[in-house]
Amino acid sequence: xxxxxxxxxxxxxxxxxxxxxxxxxxxxxxxxxxxxxxxxxxxxxxxxxxxxxxxxxxxxxxxxxxxxxxxxxxxxxxxxxxxxxxxxxxxxxxxxxxxxxxxxxxxxxxxxxxxxxxxxxxxxxxxxxxxxxxxxxxxxxxxxxxxxxxxxxxxxxxxxxxxxxxxxxxxxxxxxxxxxxxxxxxxxxxxxxxxxxxxxxxxxxxxxxxxxxxxxxxxxxxxxxxxxxxxxxxxxxxxxxxxxxxxxxx
Amino acid sequence: xxxxxxxxxxxxxxxxxxxxxxxxxxxxxxxxxxxxxxxxxxxxxxxxxxxxxxxxxxxxxxxxxxxxxxxxxxxxxxxxxxxxxxxxxxxxxxxxxxxxxxxxxxxxxxxxxxxxxxxxxxxxxxxxxxxxxxxxxxxxxxxxxxxxxxxxxxxxxxxxxxxxxxxxxxxxxxxxxxxxxxxxxxxxxxxxxxxxxxxxxxxxxxxxxxxxxxxxxxxxxxxxxxxxxxxxxxxxxxxxxxxxxxxxxxxxxxxxxxxxxxxxxxxxxxxxxxxxxxxxxxxxxxxxxxxxxxxxxxxxxxxxxxxxxxxxxxxxxxxxxxxxxxxxxxxxxxxxxxxxxxxxxxxxxxxxxxxxxxxxxxxxxxxxxxxxxxxxxxxxxxxxxxxxxxxxxxxxxxxxxxxxxxxxxxxxxxxxxxxxxxxxxxxxxxxxxxxxxxxxxxxxxxxxxxxxxx
Ligand SMILES: Nc1ncnc2c1ncn2[C@@H]1O[C@H](COP(=O)(O)OP(=O)(O)OP(=O)(O)O)[C@@H](O)[C@H]1O
Ligand SMILES: [Mg+2]
Numbered sequence: 001x002x003x004x005x006x007x008x009x010x011x012x013x014x015x016x017x018x019x020x021x022x023x024x025x026x027x028x029x030x031x032x033x034x035x036x037x038x039x040x041x042x043x044x045x046x047x048x049x050x051x052x053x054x055x056x057x058x059x060x061x062x063x064x065x066x067x068x069x070x071x072x073x074x075x076x077x078x079x080x081x082x083x084x085x086x087x088x089x090x091x092x093x094x095x096x097x098x099x100x101x102x103x104x105x106x107x108x109x110x111x112x113x114x115x116x117x118x119x120x121x122x123x124x125x126x127x128x129x130x131x132x133x134x135x136x137x138x139x140x141x142x143x144x145x146x147x148x149x150x151x152x153x154x155x156x157x158x159x160x161x162x163x164x165x166x167x168x169x170x171x172x173x174x175x176x177x178x179x180x181x182x183x184x185x186x187x188x189x190x191x192x193x194x195x196x197x198x199x200x201x202x203x204x205x206x207x208x209x210x211x212x213x214x215x216x217x218x219x220x221x222x223x224x225x226x227x228x229x230x231x232x233x234x235x236x237x238x239x240x241x242x243x244x245x246x247x248x249x250x
Numbered sequence: 251x252x253x254x255x256x257x258x259x260x261x262x263x264x265x266x267x268x269x270x271x272x273x274x275x276x277x278x279x280x281x282x283x284x285x286x287x288x289x290x291x292x293x294x295x296x297x298x299x300x301x302x303x304x305x306x307x308x309x310x311x312x313x314x315x316x317x318x319x320x321x322x323x324x325x326x327x328x329x330x331x332x333x334x335x336x337x338x339x340x341x342x343x344x345x346x347x348x349x350x351x352x353x354x355x356x357x358x359x360x361x362x363x364x365x366x367x368x369x370x371x372x373x374x375x376x377x378x379x380x381x382x383x384x385x386x387x388x389x390x391x392x393x394x395x396x397x398x399x400x401x402x403x404x405x406x407x408x409x410x411x412x413x414x415x416x417x418x419x420x421x422x423x424x425x426x427x428x429x430x431x432x433x434x435x436x437x438x439x440x441x442x443x444x445x446x447x448x449x450x451x452x453x454x455x456x457x458x459x460x461x462x463x464x465x466x467x468x469x470x471x472x473x474x475x476x477x478x479x480x481x482x483x484x485x486x487x488x489x490x491x492x493x494x495x496x497x498x499x500x501x502x503x504x505x506x507x508x509x510x511x512x513x514x515x516x517x518x519x520x521x522x523x524x525x526x527x528x529x530x531x532x533x534x535x536x537x538x539x540x541x542x543x544x545x546x547x548x549x550x551x552x553x554x555x556x557x558x559x560x561x562x563x564x565x566x567x568x569x570x571x572x573x574x575x576x577x578x579x580x581x582x583x584x585x586x587x588x589x590x591x592x593x594x595x596x597x598x599x600x601x602x603x604x605x606x607x608x609x610x611x612x613x614x615x616x617x618x619x620x621x622x623x624x625x626x627x628x629x630x631x632x633x634x635x636x637x638x639x640x641x642x643x644x645x646x647x648x649x650x651x652x653x654x655x656x657x658x659x660x661x662x663x664x665x666x667x668x669x670x671x672x673x674x675x676x677x678x679x680x681x682x683x684x685x686x687x688x689x690x691x692x693x694x695x696x697x698x699x700x701x702x703x704x
Contacts, residue, residue: 048654048658049657049658050654050658051650051654071657071662071663072654072657072658073657073658073660073661073662073663073666075658076657076658076659076660077660081658082658084655084658088651088652088654088655090652090655090656090670090673091673092670092672092673092674092676092677093669093670093673097669098656098659098669101656101661101665101669102656102659102660102661103660105659105660105661105662105665106660141673158659162659162660
C-alpha cells in the first residue's frame with residue numbers, strides 16, 4: 001500500500017532522514033521505535049506533506065500514486081492520516097466545526113454527498129462515546145485547554161471519524177493513562193482491516209501488547225537499521241538502542 | 251449662543267471649494283427659518299475653514315493621509331439622490347428575519363427617502379424620524395441637543411458635517427421607554443463613474459432619557475462603482491440608566507470615502523455599546539468618542555475590520571472617564587490583506603476624579619500579506635491613582651502549524667485560511683450581544699471571506 005524508497009528529508013537545511021526504506025502492505029500494522037531525535041516524527045510530517053520538510057531524494061508511492069506530489073489536504077482525502085505527536089491548538093474553532101469541515105472536505109474531494117448536521121452528529125456521537133470523550137469536549141475549541149491525554153484521544157477521534165486507509169500514529173500512547181491506552185488501542189484495532197495499513201511510532205513496548213504489530217522497525221540516524229517481529233520490541237526494551245551503534249542520549 | 255470665530259488666515263486650496271459650495275447652498279438648506287441652525291452651520295464652516303484637512307503633523311491624523319480625499323472635487327449631492335439613485339426596497343439590507351416588525355429609515359446620498367422607509371409602530375412617546383422632518387416637528391429638541399456633544403478643533407469632518415447639516419435621523423426615547431426591535435438606518439451611496447463625485451453629510455441624533463433602551467443598526471452601502479464622500483456624524487445623549495446598543499456595518503464602494511464621528515455623553519449608570527464592522531471604502535475612519543459623565547457607566551467599543559486591495563481603514567477611539575466607578579472595554583480585531591493599511595488609535599483618558607476606573611483595550615490585527623500594514627497606537631492618559639487600565643496590541647500572521655493541522659485533516663488551503671480568519675474575528679463579533687445583529691454580521695463576514703477567493 002505504501003512504499004518508501006531511499007527517502008532523504010532535510011529540515012532547516014539539516015539532513016534528518018538519510019535514505020529510509022519502508023514498505024507496508026494493506027492489512028499490515030508496523031511499529032517504528034527509535035531514540036529521540038532519530039527522525040520518526042520527521043517521517044510522519046514528510047508523509048503528511050508539511051512545509052519545511054524538504055524531500056531531497058527518494059520516492060513515496062501510495063497505492064501506486066506519487067504521494068510526494070500531493071498537497072496535504074489531497075493526501076488526507078486520499079486516505080492518509082497522521083495522528084500528531086503534538087496536536088495543535090486552534091482557538092476560536094470548535095472541535096465540532098473542525099470535524100465537520102474535515103469530514104465534508106474529504107467527502108467532497110471523494111465526490112461523496114456532504115453530511116448534513118443530523119447525519120454528522122450521529123456519526124460523531126457514537127465514536128465520541130467509544131473513546132470516552134464528552135459532548136462538552138466537542139463544543140470546545142480544538143485542543144484548547146485539553147490535557148495531554150485528551151489531545152491524544154482527540155486525535156484518535158478524528159482518525160475514527162475520517163476513516164483513513166493509511167494511518168501514522170506518532171506517539172499517540174505518550175501521556176495516556178492505562179485505561180486510556182486500552183481505549184485508544186481498541187480504537188486503533190477497530191480500524192485494523194484488510195484495506196488499511198497502520199504505522200505506529202512509539203517508545204513503549206507496552207503499546208504493542210495491545211496493538212500487536214506485524215513488523216517492528218528501528219529508526220536511527222535517519223534510516224531503518226533493523227527490522228523484526230514483535231520480539232524485537234522486547235529486545236529493545238531490555239538492551240536499549242546501544243547495540244545499533246546509537247548513542248541513546250543523541 | 252453661537253461663538254464668534256475670527257478668521258485671519260487664508261484657507262488652504264483644498265478647503266476653498268467646500269467654502270464655495272457652502273456659500274452657494276447654505277441659504278437653501280432646510281430649516282432656513284431657524285436662526286440657531288443657521289448659526290450652528292456658520293460656526294461649522296468657520297471651524298472647518300480654520301482646521302482645514304490636517305496633515306501628518308497633526309497627532310490625531312498622523313497615520314491617515316487625507317491627500318486622496320483632498321484631491322477629489324466633491325459637490326453636494328443633489329436633493330433626493332443623483333440620477334442613478336434607483337433603489338429597490340427588496341434589496342435593502344436588514345438584520346431582521348423576513349416578516350419581523352422593524353423600523354427602517356433609508357437615505358440615498360444622504361437624503362431621506364420616505365418611499366423606501368418604514369418606521370413602523372413605536373412605543374408611546376418614542377420618536378424615530380428623519381432630521382428633515384424633525385426640523386419641523388421637534389425643533390426644540392434639536393436646538394437643545396444638536397452640536398453639543400464632543401465638538402473639538404481636531405476633527406474637521408465633524409465641523410464640515412455641521413456646516414452642511416440638512417438630513418439624518420432623530421431618535422428620542424422618553425424616560426423608561428424601550429424600543430424592542432432594532433432601529434435600522436440604511437445609507438446608500440450611489441457614486442456612478444460618469445457622474446461628478448458627490449458628498450453627503452448625514453447627522454444622527456439619539457436622545458435617550460433615563461432608563462430608556464434601544465438598538466440602532468446602521469448599514470452603509472455603496473451602490474455602483476464610483477467615488478463619493480460619506481461624512482457622518484452621530485451624537486448620542488444617554489440619560490441615567492439608559493441603555494443603547496449601537497451597531498454599524500460599512501460596505502461602501504471601494505472608491506468611496508467614509509468618515510464617521512460618533513460622540514456620546516453618558517450619564518450615571520448608562521450603558522453604551524458600539525460595534526463597527528468595516529469591509530468597504532477606499533479610505534474610511536471611525537472616530538468614536540464617548541464621555542463617561544456619571545458614575546457606574548458601562549461603555550463597550552468594539553469592531554472588526556477586513557480590508558484588502560488599497561483600502562485604508564482607521565479606527566480612532568477616545569474614551570473619556572470623567573467620573574469614578576465606570577467601566578470601559580474595547581475589543582478590535584482586523585484582517586488586512588493586499589496593500590491595505592489599517593490604523594488603530596485608542597486613547598483612554600482617566601480624569602483626576604475618576605477613581606476606580608476599570609479600562610480594558612485590545613487591538614489585534616492579522617496580516618495576510620507581506621505588504622499589509624497596521625499602525626497601532628494605544629494611549630493611556632491617567633490622572634487618577636486608583637484605577638485598573640490595561641491595553642494590548644498585537645499583529646501577526648496566520649499560524650502555519652494551525653494551517654497544516656487543518657490541511658492534514660483534508661481541509662483545503664482556502665477553507666483552512668477562512669476558518670482561521672473567522673476564528674480570529676470571532677471574539678470581536680461576540681461583543682455584539684444582540685443575537686439577531688450578531689448573526690447577521692457573522693453572515694456578512696462569511697460572505698466577505700467567500701468573495702476573497704484568489
Ligand atoms: N524545524 C527544525 N529545525 C531544526 N531541526 C529540526 C527541526 N525540526 C526537527 N528538527 C530536528 O530533526 C531531528 C529529528 O526530529 P524528530 O522530531 O523527527 O525526532 P523523533 O524521532 O520524532 O524524536 P522524538 O522521539 O523525541 O519524538 C531532531 O534532531 C530535531 O531537533
Ligand atoms: Mg517525534
